[in-house]
Amino acid sequence: MTERGALRVRLEQLAREVAKFGAVGALGTLVNFGVSNLLWHMTSLQAVRANVIATVVAIAFNYVGFRYFTYRDRDKSSRTKELSLFLMFSAVGLVIENGVLYAAIYGFDWDSPLQRNIFKFVGIGIATCFRFWSYRTWVFKTLPARDAVARAESFLDDGSAAVPAEEKRPAARGTR
Numbered sequence: 001m002t003e004r005g006a007l008r009v010r011l012e013q014l015a016r017e018v019a020k021f022g023a024v025g026a027l028g029t030l031v032n033f034g035v036s037n038l039l040w041h042m043t044s045l046q047a048v049r050a051n052v053i054a055t056v057v058a059i060a061f062n063y064v065g066f067r068y069f070t071y072r073d074r075d076k077s078s079r080t081k082e083l084s085l086f087l088m089f090s091a092v093g094l095v096i097e098n099g100v101l102y103a104a105i106y107g108f109d110w111d112s113p114l115q116r117n118i119f120k121f122v123g124i125g126i127a128t129c130f131r132f133w134s135y136r137t138w139v140f141k142t143l144p145a146r147d148a149v150a151r152a153e154s155f156l157d158d159g160s161a162a163v164p165a166e167e168k169r170p171a172a173r174g175t176r
Helices: 001-043 047-072 079-106 115-141 145-158
Strands: none
Touching: 001 047, 001 115, 047 079, 047 115, 079 115
């Protein structure tokens, strides 16, 4: 497989991953907005506290979606470590999301239901960028054997050995 073809395959894989992450994230966002708005309108909880509860519910929902849908083909050898890292990075995302909402409400006094939802959305957007990077980098790692399988398949596809370009060149004769 050529470098260009390999790049295309990697971009297609990334696009599929982003689409799956987005699908789970969109459903988690609906859960998050639903729970927070329900708590804002049905309880006397302060806005940020209610939002923290909603975010925790969405984190639990998202873990199941990411583990069994988005990243189901990733390494499953250490679930305790995976869950610990997931919760740690999710907690950072929770702080980002609720920090934006807190700043809007208590820093700028933007506390109408519409303003809450707007800044909740902004906070989720910023936190989602962080979560995507951290989950794919640290939590749901690619299996190491995947690269070996990809090389073996590319060997079969193009009919030539997957040998680096440096090894294909004839050896230099003599030294200068």
